[in-house]
Amino acid sequence: MRTLKDHPRVAVIGQGAREHAITWKLSESPLRPQLYAVPGNPGMWELAAKVDIPVNQHDALIKWAISEHIDLVVVGPEQPLAEGVVDAFLAAGIPAFGPSAAAAQIEASKAFAKDVMRRAGVPTAQYEVFTDVEEAQSFAERLGAPVVVKADGLAAGKGVVVAETLEEANAAIADMLEGNRFGSSGHKVVIEEFLRGEEVSLMYFVDGSTVIPMVPARDFKRVGDGDTGPNTGGMGAFAPVPSFLAADWTAFATEAIVEPTVNLLKTEGITYRGVLYAGLMVTADGPKVIEFNARFGDPETQVVLPLLESDLLEIMWAAAHDSLDGIDVRWRDKAAVCVVLAGGEYPAKSDVGTPIELSATHHPHVCVFHAGTERHGNQLVTAGGRVLTVSALADDIPSAIDLAYTELHSAHFNGMQYRRDIARNWQR
Structure with missing residues (x-):
């Protein structure tokens, strides 16, 4: 493994609040990194040099990173991960924090994720995958309302409909499969049972063989007070979640959900590195997976990283080099x-x-x-x-x-x- 030196040159790809929080936390590193924001936002530019390269222009990103002798690339958003930007950096010999395109399928394809969960024995909602409208509507009727309809691919956080009635479910299914609402992302849908309970976001630092949990958080998806109105990307969050910690559900999630998932991927030649986000519903039967994401959550990152006492740069470097087992990740009692x-x-x-x-x-x-x-x-x-x-x-x-x-x-x-x-x- 290459040694992490003082003043490393670190690029953060993305331009949202999540990436600003990552950049802010990296700026606190005792190693005093030289930070670059690609392309970043005005808040990030106060901490990092602005780099005007679109995140989907992989060749331009690689050429720039080589010319600037970048030591580590941190990829924030899901789209460039799904498009294989980490694979491109690694092929050029540039260490990167984030999963490969193959590993990022855990978020980029809900059908892929559910299949992995089923084969790994991970607790999740009952489901089936469809491309035919009538078959999907028939399964939704068998499950009964409320029922969840998910576009298979990435849809900027808007590809999930919690249908309170079968009429809503049928409309959502037709809208995705026939109405082209989400383009190719919705040409396949996952229909699953509605889980009742308390929702918790639990993120993990992951390398080839080690998983390290972060503190649990809870975010708020609905736009209005009292959880009313349409779903959003998230209107706020808090961490930690006291009841989740009191029940020691983190240990359960690690042993019954995250480790089996990462191990199954590894047996199929897919080594997961970066952040694995488990969206959980704590039901009467214990935590079940609602979804996996292949990156930090937003807005959960904005409450989890302020609680991190250890050096985020050291953690990310270790994850990128399969050496997380030697890292002591500590959290503030706040x-x-x-x-x-x-x-x-x-x-x-x-x-x-x-x-x-x-x-x-x-x-x-x-x-x-x-x-x-x-x-x-x-x-x-x-x-x-x-x-x-x-x-x-x-x-x-x-x-x-x-x-x-x-x-x-x-x-x-x-x-x-x-x-x-x-x-x-x-x-x-």
């Missing part, structure tokens, strides 16, 4: 809460070009992570549905709630919306 500030018409429509007023927060335990922002001259403006994420670290969840909601007033733009109940009465 709590974190984040609140997403979104455009007024989100999730139906992105907010573009609205001026943002953002005053610096001087609280040492509050970070404002950029997502959908850009600069027009000296003016910060909106450039997406989720615009900013305010993350607060405190001794306990109630204190972190108070701090996050106090500090979010440092930001304002016309039409700004946010949930007012993130983590409130959800601390179970």
Whole structure:
């Protein structure tokens, strides 16, 4: 394994709040890395040099990384992972943190993920995979409502419909398979039973043979208070989840879910490296997998990384070089809460070009992570549905709630919306 030297040159690919949080955490490394944001956002550019290369231009990325003698590439979003950008970097001899295209199928194809879970004996919802509308609708009827309809491929977090009635399920199935709602991503659908319980996100650092759990988090998908309105990419989160820790479900998830999944992939020639995200439902029968993601969650990253005491750069380097077993990953005995500030018409429509007023927060335990922002001259403006994420670290969840909601007033733009109940009465 190559030695991790002082002042390593590290590139972070992506431009959301997740990538801003990763860049921020890497900037705290005692190794004092030289950071690059590809292409990044205005918040990341305060910590890292801006690199104007689209993430889907693999040849240009490789050429740039070689010319800049990049020591490590960290890939944030799912799309470039699914497209094989990690494979391209590794083929060029550049270490990368993130799964190969083959491993990223765990997120890029829900049918692939469910098949892996079935063969590995991982607890998950009953399901079947369909390309025919009538067959899919017939299976949904056998399961009964509510029922879950999922587009097979990547759909920017919008490819899942929880149908409360069979009429809704039939419409969603037809919309995906015949209406081309998600393009090729929806030409195959997964129909599965609706799981009841408490949802938890549990992410893992993974290399060829070692899995290390992070602290459990809970995010809030619905746009409105009280979990009302349409699903979003996530309106906020908190970590840790006390009831999950008290029941020692992390050990169960490691032994019954993540290790069997990684081991099965390995037996088929697929070595998983990077972050494996397990979206879990804690049912009356214990945790079951809702979905796997092949990268850090968003907004979960914005509450999990502030709790990380160890050096993220050291962890990522070890994962990229199959040496995680020698790393001591430590977590702060604290709590974190984040609140997403979104455009007024989100999730139906992105907010573009609205001026943002953002005053610096001087609280040492509050970070404002950029997502959908850009600069027009000296003016910060909106450039997406989720615009900013305010993350607060405190001794306990109630204190972190108070701090996050106090500090979010440092930001304002016309039409700004946010949930007012993130983590409130959800601390179970």
